[in-house]
Amino acid sequence: MNIVLLGPPGSGKGTLAADLIRLYNFEYVSTGDIFRHNIREKTPLGLNASEYIHAGQLVPDHVTIAMIADHLKQPRTGSGILFDGFPRTVVQAEALDRMLMQMQTELHMVINLVVSKETVVERLSNRRLCVDCGRGYNLVSLPSKVPDICDQCGGDLIQRADDRPETIRTRLEHYRDSTKPLIAYYQEKAILTSIDNEGSIEAYTQRAADAIAKAQRMGKWRP
Numbered sequence: 001m002n003i004v005l006l007g008p009p010g011s012g013k014g015t016l017a018a019d020l021i022r023l024y025n026f027e028y029v030s031t032g033d034i035f036r037h038n039i040r041e042k043t044p045l046g047l048n049a050s051e052y053i054h055a056g057q058l059v060p061d062h063v064t065i066a067m068i069a070d071h072l073k074q075p076r077t078g079s080g081i082l083f084d085g086f087p088r089t090v091v092q093a094e095a096l097d098r099m100l101m102q103m104q105t106e107l108h109m110v111i112n113l114v115v116s117k118e119t120v121v122e123r124l125s126n127r128r129l130c131v132d133c134g135r136g137y138n139l140v141s142l143p144s145k146v147p148d149i150c151d152q153c154g155g156d157l158i159q160r161a162d163d164r165p166e167t168i169r170t171r172l173e174h175y176r177d178s179t180k181p182l183i184a185y186y187q188e189k190a191i192l193t194s195i196d197n198e199g200s201i202e203a204y205t206q207r208a209a210d211a212i213a214k215a216q217r218m219g220k221w222r223p
């Protein structure tokens with residue numbers, strides 16, 4: 001089953017994705033993670049993308065689409081693909097439809113995460129990231145065992161440069177102008193389900209799992 005997680009920055013896409021991968025063995029494709037990996041490794045793609053990302057801008061469509069097309073050439077590793085942070089524009093969504101068609105598959109479901117503005121600001125300001133392995137934490141809902149140290153690799157935890165208040169504002173504007181129109185795009189294709197992504201991680205993972213089970217019952221996914 002191929003799924004897109006849609007929602008504003010701070011809506012909990014990465015946190016929900018980690019639980020869904022554990023439950024369903026999806027292959028995880030996060031454009032933000034791939035960009036950050038390339039920035040850490042100082043690749044040409046990373047150098048190109050970093051100025052956009054640090055300014056809270058979207059990386060241009062042709063760069064992002066080429067990166068995903070390249071990624072999708074690798075052998076598939078899970079029970080389906082869980083896309084986090086891609087697509088973010090209608091041009092990207094159309095490109096994704098074409099790429100999946102070439103792979104003789106399709107997008108089965110889009111989970112739209114609904115959260116209040118207050119929750120977005122609260123989650124982004126408490127978000128921390130490991131400088132070495134890129135694992136995400138939240139000071140309140142998902143703290144590391146030892147403060148400021150990654151549970152997985154022992155690296156230092158930092159606040160993402162693009163989680164500063166002024167950059168958050170820019171990212172939310174891009175979400176409103178470029179990404180929110182995808183709600184209508186996928187509603188028209190009748191594959192969009194909105195879930196309330198407030199409250200505890202357990203509660204919203206359960207709501208997403210219920211939505212996936214319903215999509216499976218409705219035959220949206222044939223293994």
Ligand code: AMP
Nearest residue numbers: 031032052053057058059064085086088
């Ligand atoms: P994320 O980790 O998903 O919040 O992404 C971090 C940043 O990477 C975004 O604010 C954008 O600058 C960039 N980015 C991630 N995914 C995309 C995308 N699909 N299109 C354009 N830029 C993206």
